[in-house]
Amino acid sequence: MTGGEEKYAIVRLFHVYRSYGPKNALVDITLDIYKNEFLFISGPSGAGKTTLLKLLYIAEPVSDGQILVDGMNLSRIPRKKIPFLRRNFGIVFQDYKLIPTKTVYENVSLVLEAKGQKQRMIQKKVNSVLRTVGMEQRLNALPPSLSGGEQQRVAIARAVVGDPKIILADEPTGSLDTESAGFIFNLLKGFHTRGTTVVIATHDRELIRKSGGRVVNLNAGRLIETSDI
Amino acid sequence: MRLYLKRAIQDIRQNRFLNAVTIITIALSILIVSSFALFFINTSDLMNTWREGVRIMVYLMPATPAAEIPGLQKKMLGMYGVHEVRFISRDDALKQLRGQMRRQSALLENLKENPLPDGFEVRMIDASRNWEKIEKLAVQIEDLPQVEEVEYGRKWLGRFTNIFNLFTLAGYGLGALFFVAAVFFVANTIRLVLYTRRDEIEIMRLVGAEDQFIKIPFYIEGIIQGALGGIIGLLLLFIVFLAISSNVAQDFTAGPFQIRFLPLHILFSIISSSMIVGWLGCLVSLKQFLKP
Ligand SMILES: Nc1ncnc2c1ncn2[C@@H]1O[C@H](COP(=O)(O)OP(=O)(O)OP(=O)(O)O)[C@@H](O)[C@H]1O
């Protein structure tokens, strides 16, 4: 832990490596992510931002090193328990990953159905979250018929509907115009204010400058600096 | 559960063609296997009616003294599996023969002397009306010193039993074969369905769905396919049965024998095994597909 204050490191990486064959996507990353912080992981394209996030929810294994999430050592988690680990995270994927054959409502409700919640609860929760992201008019739309900004909002709704401890947002404003980007960003800020840890991977320096928070810089898979703005 | 059922039905709707192909394949397999069952059931009915009529005719040596008849009868009654022993004197036998050959009775009129021997008609208890037991009993009776000859439907019944057993064996073999083939077909469709939905499955896993949650709708899908295939196959068989029975019935109904459709409990077990086929097909392809 850094500083003298009482901060709980909800995610800890120790000398983490990730390589694809001879290519090193991540090299010797040691990093703590604190509970309730608003953290940027920045760096140019190909720096390893997405890879870093993927390691956290075990979409990919580490090549070396250790990761702890809320005290659990990821290398010790049995395969059957991985879904439960993933429920700690609300993930906004760089490519949205909405299911094109399911409606907006179904895409979001899926998360709660997978958790086995009651239909009445699900309905209430999904409607409320879709209202928060401003998609309550498009419940029955299919994702391909939505604009990029709208898809991103649905993706965020799906990420937060299960009340995750940590939101991982990969380029949440990447391909959006300034106005949509601002809306999305304010949404994420809002969830942070309400007590969720938010991690945003982005190469958008403008966004980082506007928002403030801790910034972790990646370059060619290496952690080059950590700075508070 | 309702949620899973809903997802399964949604899935079937979205993959109508694949599902239709699988259901038809299952239906055809069921049709073939169950027509064997139908044949088997009616043949064994027929054999049972024949068996009920089975008896052993015992012919005595010409010089057997009448005093030995009651003792002989008692001895045979004491043998295992014997239900009834009826004495038929040579005179009765001749009378019977005359009755049967009324038109040609002229032939018999010329007989100076009754050529027929005294005899017994031996009937077996139900449990002993199977082939080996009859044969054993016949040998036992033949060993009695007063007995000249023993007669029973040896040749044709024996041969028929053998053919019947062969058919039964072939039926089981074919049943097993079609079972495996049907499982394979279901596994293949489900694999194709899984393949077209691999992105969706991956997304579900990433948002924290357990394998069970992903698998259950596919199991339901397989079971529904199996049930529909089974029902359609049996319906087809019933149509074939109606067509055939209206023709064949007249030839056979002379006796106490009636051609009939598969009994309810067999229909149920055919549909159940068809559902098991669907479920197994899913199991096979899901096992392969949901590996990490
Ligand atoms: N599955 C993979 N196989 C091979 N190489 C990969 C794979 N995934 C990522 N890489 C490589 O690892 C490096 C880091 O990729 P990553 O996607 O993490 O970058 P990024 O920082 O998210 O970039 P961007 O800003 O473009 O999204 C890149 O050089 C990429 O080519």
Ligand SMILES: [Mg+2]
């Ligand atoms: Mg990326």
